[in-house]
Amino acid sequence: RSQKTSRGGPLVAQSRKGGHLTGRKVKRKHLGGMTSRKIEGPSAPAEKQQHVFDRACPLVSLPADALTAVLCRVPAADLPAVRTSCKTLNSTVGSDMFKAVRATTGWSEVSARLVPGDELYDRENPDGPDMWDVDDFDSLPEEEKNAKIADKRAREIEEYYSDLGHCDGEYSYHSIHVEVTVDGDKTAGQISLILIPRPKWGGHSFHAAADAHSRELQEVGWRVCDSRGRPQLRSIKEADKDGSAKFGGYIHVVEVNITNDAYKKNTNVVGHALRAALTLPELRNKWTLATAMADARLFMSKDDANRKREVARKLDWQDSGEDIVALMEEKQRLEIRFKECGALDARAFMRVGYRQIPEVVGSDRHQPAWLFALPSFLDGPILSHDDVMEMKLIELDLPQEPINADKILFDIVKRALNDRKQKADSVAYLERDMNKRKQLSKHQWDESSSNIESFAELTEATDERLRQLEDMMRETNGESISQVTNQLSELRSQLENLKNLQKKQATTFEEYWDEHTENENRHISKLNAELLK
DSSP states (O other): EEEEOSSOOEEEEEEEEETEOOOOOOTOOOOOOOOOOOOOOOOOSSSOOOOOOOOOOOOTSSSSHHHHHTTTTTTTGGGHHHHHOOOOHHHHHSSSSHHHHHTTTTOEEEEEEEEHHHHHHHHTTTSSSOOOTTTGGGGGGGHHHHHHHHHHHHHHHHHHEEETEEOOOTTEEEEEEEEEETEEEEEEEEEEEEEOOOSSSSSHHHHHHHHHOHHHHHHHHHHHBBBTSOSSSSHHHHHHHHHHGGOOOOOEEEEEEEOOGGSSSSSHHHHHHHHHHHGGGGGGSSSSEEEEEEGGTTTTTTTHHHHHHHHHHHHHHOOSOOOOHHHHHHHHHHHHHHHHHHHHHHHHHHTTTTTGGGGTSSSTTTTOOEEEOGGGGGSOOOOHHHHHTSSSOOOOOOOOOOHHHHHHHHHHHHHHHHHHHHHHHHHHHHHHHHHHHHHHHHHHHHHHHHTTHHHHHHHHHHHHHHHHHHHHHHHOTTTTTHHHHHHHHHHHHHHHHHHHHHHHHOOHHHHHHHHHHHHHHHHHHHHHHHOOO
């Protein structure tokens, strides 16, 4: 309807259908009479700020910050109608400032959707399966082509995918892809998860499955769980009072990616996205233990991340001609920011219900926070950003890093040690490999040692049989001498092998091992000597 002022001019016009704005354009291209529905956010301030504006355009004539403060409370379902109302509202709602204010004040509406395996397959194979293995495929009739394509697609999905996403054929773990939607924007972000089954009886080694996936999961899986996937850290055992976390699915958050920096001014969007992903209906009752490693890259801006890499490169090569002291001060500032972003990501998980794992604190100066959760942790309401920022992270109390001349000397020593890291890793790998081989050889040695008495008895019997054959040789005629000679040759060979085995048993295992690993020990000693120079 149209309302007119005393001057006869139209003031506002609005149209609603089903409780939502239809976005009907009006003569003066401005919108009035909007209603708002509170999603989550602070109450309106007690004192309203006064602005001077045109009575004929009471909404769009507001200052940009005031207009943003009003519109950020509009339900996401109504935002498309707001954007089609006029250019001013469209530019306001589409701006990064609007998204940032809406996210930081808690009005953003966040949801998650699991991408099933067949949809992932079609995304990764937009042209369909490769039909190179089908003879004369191009010459087939169109219907037969489509049938073969559909058949191969179905077979590949069954073999490599599942309802949860990618499925590993050997270890049966699921790589899960979750889409994050913020205020209707389906490209707002993604969350990657890995789900490893932990059967109560039998099954593959949990550590082998973790190794097969990634280095990060290898690091976390070996530290948190034993070879069967059962928790081995006290903090998790104490939280798991009924023992349900020992079996069932183990889920790890591999990566959280929110594309727009405007959504990352605080933990609101990330926290709600994590809660939405972990509580998806497709994952209900699928996991009993969840872990995550805080990632500072999520909250660090692209400019700061690029500058951090650039400063590190300039300090390593020292060929930029820039002031070294200024670069080191900037590096220190960026490292502090990096640490703050890591803490912010950890608190996003803590909002959802995760708890920090204290046992890994201090294993590395720059080790990010590790966190875990049980399904019951996610039953409660999500914490507010302000509340979680009051929570203290467990940190190692380390002395302050050196500065100025001490810092320059420290970096020189650090670079020298990094140059030797590859050799040190090689030594560690060779030593671990030799220990495994030594254990296996010792087991085989002990088994052969237990048979030494039977070797001796067999040797005596062989000696006696050999004497009998020699006597037969002297008494036999020419026709059978060839047969006896062959038997005699076989017995002598067998006797020689038995005596060699007995001779081997006369040495100790340590002597045998040193003799057969002489080259490896010499190589390790050489590497250690180079490291000590």
